[in-house]
Amino acid sequence: MVLSSGGLDSTTVIAIARSEGFEIYSLSFDYGQRHVYELKAAKRIAERFQVARHLVIAIDLHAIGGSALTDNLDVPKSRNLKAMTSEIPITYVPARNTIFLSYALAWAEVLQSSHIFIGVNAVDFSGYPDCRPEFIAAFEHMANLATKIGVEGKTRVRIRTPLLHLNKAQIIAKGTELGVDYAITHSCYDPSSEGLACGQCDSCLLRQKGFIEAGIPDPTRYIDNTSSG
């Protein structure tokens, strides 16, 4: 099972999981995002990778509030990398990865799957506490106490984080090597109504920097320049 956001990281994770021989089940969340482009991208990616099943679960983070991604706060633009990575940004969704992984755990238990892949990253982690290795280790420990498969001891649930120690350039290089078409992925926090990337939010800036450092043309379609690659 792979958590798929439709973005660059999780798409690379799907390619990595497939390269290990796994049958892929992809899981996406409709969490009251201000845009639906990432869900469209996740569906496109599921089709391209011919996954066994792609499940979209609607979750109501809006009721809880507390983030620029679910509330009507402005997404920060044109920040430098230091500002991005040294503080917890307002785009942080409270306990988001905890909620995502909990659903993944529930589905994994039903499917009797013991490998849950997530594209978290401790290098360009943009200040999110729930992207750190110690969080992932603690979740995995908890997961094995929370579930039938853990209790019965037949299988150990593993939270797989193949991108944890890669920077964006290394992720892009890895995915390109595995044949990922990054043109179908979506990373922008604040796209235009046509789904073009803004080029200025933290997510766009990290993505652009990654392609430059990897020396790979950026296929992303941006608002001001529809073919920057």
Added chain:
Amino acid sequence: MVLSSGGLDSTTVIAIARSEGFEIYSLSFDYGQRHVYELKAAKRIAERFQVARHLVIAIDLHAIGGSALTDNLDVPKSRNLKAMTSEIPITYVPARNTIFLSYALAWAEVLQSSHIFIGVNAVDFSGYPDCRPEFIAAFEHMANLATKIGVEGKTRVRIRTPLLHLNKAQIIAKGTELGVDYAITHSCYDPSSEGLACGQCDSCLLRQKGFIEAGIPDPTRYIDNTSSG
């Protein structure tokens, strides 16, 4: 914050949290249950306790499947206590408490609340792995790594389980001492269309046994005997 199912246990927990002087935020889940009586009960209880806010979050466990409480499987009836507590029943919802606590954690972070109360019980735990003390401890550890409040180290999130080592009779005695009106709570897994308790599912049997052992009249309205108390 208190996770409220509308049942006997979580209502007792609300009374305990209030007795400690906390302002109460109650959180319930609409998870595609086959009946809505527990949500109605949770709302009644929130009103009775005059909570600061009662939030109902819709969660889509049905998409995931795997339980008699969310799928169309028969709820087991008239089982003896040994069968109930020695195996994981089909009413087990995969990773349910993990998902519930994850949402509670998200809301707690928004509210800057650090006490999350849940009515889990390791005595009459009906075979659920995610009601055990080691699960709760692991979740609490993970929660403090998952969130801003944990990372910034200002507050430590605590998962409070005041019923963990009480049996049903002790829970009922405690709640009665605190003035809980158990007539407004709902425990049955398989109520009639009028919301009367079946008297035969695991939950009803444990509840009945608890009132008998506590020596307190059972105010529950059952299908065959509308006033057994």
